[in-house]
Amino acid sequence: MILLVGADGQLGRELSASLGLLGNLSRWTLDNMDLADPNLAEKLKRVEFPKLKAVVNAAADTAVDRAESEEDVAYRVNAEAAGLLAALAERHGAAFIHYSTDYVYDGMKSGPYTEEDEPAPLNAYGRTKLAGDRLVAAACPRHVIFRTSWVFSQTGVCFPRTVYNLAKARESLEMDCTQRGAPTSTELLSAATLLALRGVMGLGPAAWGLYHLVSSGEATWLEFSRRVVSKALELGLELKLKPGAITPRDVPDASRPAARPLNSLLSTGKAEETFGLVLPNWTYYADRFVEGLRYQASLG
């Protein structure tokens, strides 16, 4: 049996479709397990799952700007609850799969970050996620933590969907060109999670630990938005915005409470080697995302 936590999020919905291949799937959402509940530790102690093979934690408080003023709430979900869920896995002899973020790094490095680089979060969300990584590793040695970046999904409120909606309504748009990262689809994360779970069960301790997991290639938000708009026009979707009318903004948006790292690039060699992954370029998933939009539009 597999327990999926955060099953209604972007990644959780994708995992809901795939994890069942590995065994019976139990799904927890905010409705049936509030991870910010002050009594969470007591509640989890009473949970018994016979034959639990793995706990996959896709839940997180991902409101990056809100965390600046509500770091305690974000800490409860992203750090404390993650550690408690890892302890639940450990108590059952199960593996624990967890997701973390590029925001644990300060973005000052010139090249891609490796798993050995020292984290130095610039914002509260990053601090809470880093604390979660450490609590998970301490509570359940049989863990895999995937640090990823710029996540988007067919069903979520995410960057390419926002761009598409803006492109239907506006003839011009300004987009940040100061940050670099790898847009990463939940499709990639979900498929890699399946392979990692097989690895954790088959390879043993050699597979446990921290991994960077993102698409190959890199982009700025400007390049990502232009790709979405170009592909949508190519597929015949009606937009007011043309790619050339998305202009670069070369200073970070000062109106946002949380600072973001300028360099979010993550080196993925360790995950590729350990789990035998070949990671497609982000443009492949960006184009698939737009194909999904066209399909939805065709339904009316």
Ligand SMILES: NC(=O)c1ccc[n+]([C@@H]2O[C@H](COP(=O)([O-])OP(=O)(O)OC[C@H]3O[C@@H](n4cnc5c(N)ncnc54)[C@H](OP(=O)(O)O)[C@@H]3O)[C@@H](O)[C@H]2O)c1
């Ligand atoms: N999104 C990104 O760009 C990004 C980038 C790097 C890493 N990550 C990491 O990737 C993982 C998946 O992210 P995602 O994009 O799928 O996030 P998401 O769409 O925000 O999903 C997170 C899920 O956690 C749930 N949740 C939040 N607070 C909760 C609580 N107190 N109790 C129970 N459930 C709660 C949310 O429920 P509600 O929706 O009902 O609040 C939501 O279903 C996370 O670990 C995240 O930190 C994300």
